[in-house]
Amino acid sequence: MVQCVNHLATDRSPVVDPSTPFVVLKFGGTSVSRRHRWENIAHLMRERLAAGQAVVTVVSALSGVTDALKAIAALHRDAAAMAAAAEALIERHRSFAGELGLDPEILEARAGRLRQLVADPRAPEGGHAWQARLMAEGELCSSTLGAHFLRSLGLDVEWLDARDYLTSREQPIQTEWMRYHSAQCEPRPSAAVREALLARARAFITQGFIAREGRGRTVLLGRGGSDTSASYFGALLGACRVEIWTDVPGMFSANPKLVPDARLLRRLDYDEAQEIATTGAKVLHPRAIGPVRETRVPLWIKDTERPALAGTEIVPEALQAAPSVKAVSLRNRITLVSMESIGMWQQVGFLADVFAIFKRHGLSVDLIGSAETNVTVSLDPSDNLLDAGVLEALCGDLAQVCRVKVIAPCAAVTLVGRGMRAMMHRLGELLAEVGARRVHLVSQSSNNLNLTFVIDEADADGIVPMLHAALVRARLTGADGDPVFGPSWQAIAGEEAPRLQRWWEERQRELLKLAAREPTPFYVYSGQTVAARAERLNALSAVDRRFYAIKANPHPEILRALAAAGFGMECVSAGELAHVQATLPELPPERILFTPNFAPRAEYVAALAAGVHLTVDNLSILADWPELFAGRPILLRLDLGRGLGHHDKVRTGGEKSKFGIAAGDLGEALALAHTAGARVVGLHAHLGSGILDIAHWKAVHGELAALAERVPSVAVIDIGGGLGVPNEPGELPLSMAALDAALTEVKALYPRFELWIEPGRYLVAEAGVVLTRVTQVKRKGQTRFVGVDAGMHTLIRPALYEAWHEIVHLAALAEPGQERVQVVGPICESGDVLGEDRLLPPCNEDDVLLIANAGAYGAAMASRYNLRGLPVEVYRDDL
């Protein structure tokens, strides 16, 4: 056999130095299911052997095998079906042996054992012990294949049965299921084991997920069990490190799927890592940290596809850096149990009694909040909790001693970072975001490591990206120079936005000339950029009509350019309507859409007289002014109740809430329209602004169509505006092709509807810049200010929305920044800050600065505040 030849070919050293350090490597299912991945494992083992280390490699079962074994176990009553499924599984392994260039017969012993197990007299009962023994075959097979393959590559590898080294211990409250399916071990560093192994070889392969209980029966380590096995071996061998090789680069400051600019966490201490793993990160099972923490063995998370990347190191002491929030995470499906009673806490032992009830029902409490008359605890979504009867029985027992209420489904949002309380004063924006939702519990432990908010699950949509962005803005996460934070996910994945060439970079000289002519501050609009954006939107094949939301920038030349590009105009006031009519007298009324909000009646009268499309966003005007709408086609603007809009308090109090008719009131709106004699021909929803997530567009389009389908007179779906424009460097632009594909997909499901959009910002934001001159500079303590003649009267977005606009020194575009400065305007308001902490080359009086992405809601929102006058606007179609 191949194995023997290679065995002889290796340069095995007869005696291994007993002080040789061990490294434990762990590889999951996807890493052991392909030949090239095994070659990679061999390479990594060789590297460590060459560095003078001994290696124990822990492997999972091949991808899908554990599930297949579970399925076999579920067939325990059907011997024939079990046998057939077992044969299929054996065949899968034999064929993989073939792929590895091995003789499939090497699996005969394992195959025999599997056949025995399905034919076992214990099988029909399907008991836990039998199940565990059956499931163990996955890892036993994969490690057997691995051992032979590694030897075939010339590595001298010994196969170890993990069960000979890992023994589970009895838990205080342990069901049969837990004993066999979720066992725990407590390995202590053992010099004897080290020496015994080193006497045999320097490289070993063994199984993850499996161990033995006291009487020698096979047990499983539960979910994430292979990570735990690696950690156990690390502890047992006093390894110099455990490396978990997986398919992601490490732990991140947030789930990269939700937050593409989440940052890789280079180094964490055990406590932080444990907290992050427990509160959301899926990369490492939290159980895997305990054993290495006890023995102070470093644990590294490494990416199989990117072996050169540093990954995450979990070590006894983290890097010394300013306090920072390492991660924000979210757990859904949290159940709160609120226990209310007057004055009960004075009773000695009351809480002990209460917690005894939880214990009796096998439920472990996670978070706790208390007041004089209330104690509220959280329960994680365990299998046990989903069992019919458990929560019911718990509440029944609790009701004997207090009033009990279940609050669910909830989501727990956790910030993790050592020294949380020292950062409280910088969490203002974040707390405001959280506070806009229904918060049921806040918890902060005395070890100062976390801060958790339990909110309604329905309010949790989108909260992680929002909080992560707030943390970045507050420089609590990923601040410049903080060594904990590595590259962002999108940078690692190569999805980072390519540095876009901005039109004003190429037109630097012309802009400087312009600045020499025009009195600053003034706006410059690039007609070519407007045309280019219009072209992109015209290329969306799923869209039937496009209306430009002129409130973004009603400059007459922009209206003309967009009308020429085929766009209709969307107006929100009689003033805008008159402006469009004056600027574009030829534009037929059917290309104008009037979408007012709380406008006086006369404006509706004017719009209806003009014969333009009309959107109604209020039930009461249909009821109160029916004569206005008689015989008219109208669109209804709906609030789909997504995200914050779902929340009553926000709906009545938030700034977005005054728009739209609640989707639940659609029936009433239709009835009122019917009574008024109006016909509802379209449904409209505006999703917000700056949305870069395609899935969001698709979902909302789908929801609106699902609603519209029940209204036969509806022919149009208007998904509003809100197409995102990348703002900060590194943000990915919205892919128009992907957006079109998503919209087309929805349209195919609901072919009946025309699709309209009403973009504003997308068309003009990048086209406009503000040119402004430096007035004076100032130093105050550590802070340096650069004063410019533009201010919040010129561009109010930074003050109003905390919008970030890039600011550059126009004459020195290529020069690197030297100093961090506050770019401020001349208005007597402390909020008149255009840019905070900007890295700029030296600025002197009269230097020209350019403020980018100012084409939308810039001049349109300019004011005469402080009587500084309105900015001039220059439209250039040659730029």
Place this chain on the structure above:
Amino acid sequence: MTISERPSAQRFRFTRAVYEAGVVELGYAFDEGPELIERISFPGAPESVPEGRGVAFARALALLHGIAGVSYYKALLPPEIIVDGEPFDAALAALLEQVYLHGLGEFAHENHLDLRGRIHFPAGPAAHAASELGLPRRALVPIGGGKDSLVSVELLRQAGEPFAVTWVGRSELIRACAVATGQPMLAIGRELAPELFELNRQGAWNGHIPVTAINSAILVCAALLYGYDAIVFSNEASASVGNLEHGGIEVNHQWSKGLVFENALAEYIDAHIAADLRYYSLLRPLSELAVAQRFAGLTRYHALFSSCNRNFRLLGERPSARWCGQCPKCRFVFLALAPFLAKPALLAIFGRNLLDEPEQIEGFEALAEFGAAKPFECVGEGRESRAAFARLAERADWREDVVVRHYAEAIAPAIAPPPDIATLLAPHGSHRIPERLWALLA
């Protein structure tokens, strides 16, 4: 812009119905206007009708032509109905009059119309009796992405019956449920005549139509084309109960899901189309609660299905992409499943707790038929909702939720005690389920 006058017509014409190469074309017209063509496509169906089934298929096609016409007829409600070619046979004409009158009951009520005496189908001679066609023993099971049909699927699987799941129209959500059943799938395409949308835009009458009747007729054609000997729907007992009375006629939102229609169609099929093609509803003797109880155990569908009356067709991971949480269907399914599921499992399905939202009180009162009529939706009977509430009011994990408290404090004292939930779970009432499957329910 103003809207034009409601369009009108004197005559509704059935112009033609043809099958060719997997596609049925159904033609209709108003007066001498352009033909409105509906297309139904049967993927992978034979080029022409299988031998020996020609006569039967011609009758099935006439049935489909007749029933599917209701979507167009109701747009203008012309006083006269004309069949351009051979008239419908007498039995079919009588069946169609029933389908149009009762199937448009809710439509008439909502539009304040009286259709009695208005709908007359010209009747041809009686059709010859149908013969047995030797159809293969396998069933077509229509699924809609909701809980009911998935309960049927599991019952049939349990009984070892050969069957395929089928649906009409494109829907990612239904497809995902179909895939999860692991059964063979048949996705039938249906395209309404685009002119109908134009008529709707111009202000044609619109409202609820008996879509189950249309789908049933489509499946009769499918059964003959592909060879199935049964069409198994999943309508429950409560579908036969009316919502209210309008102009002396009981109005039932789900009339074409009720037993009267089932019997009428099954008898017509048996007598005039194919004597060995069965049409029945497997859940007919079950209450909505009994179906909910069975569905509670089918956890593999819990994260996929939707019974919401917003017709969600996209696949969304979040519960809010499948459940609006604001319609009677969402409320009823939530309430009906609650007694049979662990509370966290139920809340995971919906992503929220509808029974702890004060603004839902009115909607749940309507389900319990307390102070309001049963909503025009496919929801269970009032006593089923009351029985579910009574059970929840006893449960310590539910009774503090606002709607449950409202039931206990404001509704329960004002109504007769509802029947115990257990009494509503036993099969009852008439049905057409074959003997060999009856044991599944008993």
